[in-house]
Amino acid sequence: MAILITGGCGYIGSHTCIEMLDAGYDIVVIDNYYNSNPEALKRVKELSGKDFPFYECDIRDADGLRRVFSAHKIDAVIHFAGLKAVGESVAQPLTYFDNNVSGTVVLCGVMAEMGCKRMIFSSSATVYGTGNPSPLKEDMPTGAVTNPYGRTKFMIEGILSDLCTSDPEWSVVLLRYFNPIGAHESGRIGEDPNGIPNNLMPYISQVAIGKLQQLSVFGDDYNTPDGTGVRDYIHVVDLAKGHVCAVDYAIKHTGVEAINLGTGVGYSVLDLVNAFRTVSGVEVPYRIAPRRPGDVDTCYSDPAKAARLLGWKAEKNVEDMCRDSWRWQSQNPQGYK
Numbered sequence: 398m399a400i401l402i403t404g405g406c407g408y409i410g411s412h413t414c415i416e417m418l419d420a421g422y423d424i425v426v427i428d429n430y431y432n433s434n435p436e437a438l439k440r441v442k443e444l445s446g447k448d449f450p451f452y453e454c455d456i457r458d459a460d461g462l463r464r465v466f467s468a469h470k471i472d473a474v475i476h477f478a479g480l481k482a483v484g485e486s487v488a489q490p491l492t493y494f495d496n497n498v499s500g501t502v503v504l505c506g507v508m509a510e511m512g513c514k515r516m517i518f519s520s521s522a523t524v525y526g527t528g529n530p531s532p533l534k535e536d537m538p539t540g541a542v543t544n545p546y547g548r549t550k551f552m553i554e555g556i557l558s559d560l561c562t563s564d565p566e567w568s569v570v571l572l573r574y575f576n577p578i579g580a581h582e583s584g585r586i587g588e589d590p591n592g593i594p595n596n597l598m599p600y601i602s603q604v605a606i607g608k609l610q611q612l613s614v615f616g617d618d619y620n621t622p623d624g625t626g627v628r629d630y631i632h633v634v635d636l637a638k639g640h641v642c643a644v645d646y647a648i649k650h651t652g653v654e655a656i657n658l659g660t661g662v663g664y665s666v667l668d669l670v671n672a673f674r675t676v677s678g679v680e681v682p683y684r685i686a687p688r689r690p691g692d693v694d695t696c697y698s699d700p701a702k703a704a705r706l707l708g709w710k711a712e713k714n715v716e717d718m719c720r721d722s723w724r725w726q727s728q729n730p731q732g733y734k
């Protein structure tokens with residue numbers, strides 16, 4: 398029994414490879430290296446002490462996928478491969494629809510052809526859009542998204558749901574991630590963004606290491622306890638473990654389930670800056686800047702469904718997240734380069 402991991406060389410994928418191997422699964426990984434470095438999987442092999450097949454393959458390449466499925470007996474797919482930069486998606490929507498939506502359609506077509514009908518999909522809390530109060534629950538309305546990236550996730554959720562309706566043999570888990578941060582506690586793998594980071598934690602770490610001068614806090618006039626935006630940060634290793642539970646679940650069930658992966662607790666931008674300073678001992682200079690368009694004031698999960706269906710609960714706290722992000726950043730100031 399082998400599990401195919403698309404985008405397995407990326408940030409969440411590389412951590413999930415380790416947890417899947419630790420849980421005793423055989424894995425096969427594909428990635429086109431668009432946003433990742435081969436060094437990540439080299440380190441996954443070192444950390445896990447296990448080898449596994451890797452193919453440099455784009456999910457839009459049906460023949461390439463057929464070769465992978467023909468070479469291995471794939472029982473389920475964990476589908477991370479996708480583009481994820483919100484601002485870039487606004488500038489290049491067609492690139493995002495082609496890569497994320499068309500890519501998923503091609504992948505599902507080959508899976509159906511090869512008789513593999515189980516998928517764990519990387520969705521996002523972004524599908525809840527604006528208008529739902531936190532804590533966000535899976536049965537709340539989705540689709541009021543604020544950018545093309547979010548629309549790709551909403552569209553793919555719909556496509557996978559329709560697929561399950563058309564064929565009752567399909568089993569799909571739509572994992573709605575909240576805000577993944579942190580790194581493997583070895584400090585050997587972590588998030589390695591290209592250029593200037595868009596997301597808060599990599600930005601904080603790069604200010605702390607001296608690569609960037611100062612953090613801009615986007616807005617201090619939100620309706621939150623300290624006026625800065627509140628999010629549900631989740632340790633990437635907890636998130637990775639959620640995928641192992643989701644695979645176990647998908648093997649035993651059919652149909653489609655959307656499941657939040659979050660901690661259920663919200664922290665503000667300044668909470669995160671303070672927690673980071675406490676665990677690292679390093680100051681993070683910041684200034685208050687205007688709000689970032691498209692941001693909501695508060696977004697955190699109700700994680701009860703994950704506990705009920707998957708038996709999964711986040712275990713690491715915000716200090717663990719900051720400590721592990723800092724260890725990764727300080728041990729690898731240039732990322733994987």
Ligand code: NAD
Pocket residue numbers: 403404405406407408409410427428429430431432433454455456457476477478479480481496500519520521522574575576577
């Ligand atoms: P990442 O960019 O680090 O990993 C994605 C991987 O997919 C990369 O290695 C990239 O090279 C690969 N890839 C992209 N397009 C591909 C294609 N067409 N064919 C083959 N490989 C391709 O991103 P991540 O943070 O690990 O995110 C993984 C998934 O989780 C993405 O689908 C993302 O949208 C989703 N997600 C991420 C977050 C987050 O904050 N990181 C939150 C919610 C959802």
Ligand code: WQD
Pocket residue numbers: 481483520521522523575576577595596597598600612613614615616625626627628666689692
């Ligand atoms: C967190 C908070 C910012 C940067 C994004 C995507 C979402 C999902 C996760 C994939 C907010 C503030 C940030 C900075 C700041 N990705 N901030 N200064 O926006 O919650 O979610 O990543 O699915 O779809 O939208 O995460 O880390 O960008 O921001 O003040 O330099 O930090 O305003 O309040 P976000 P983030």
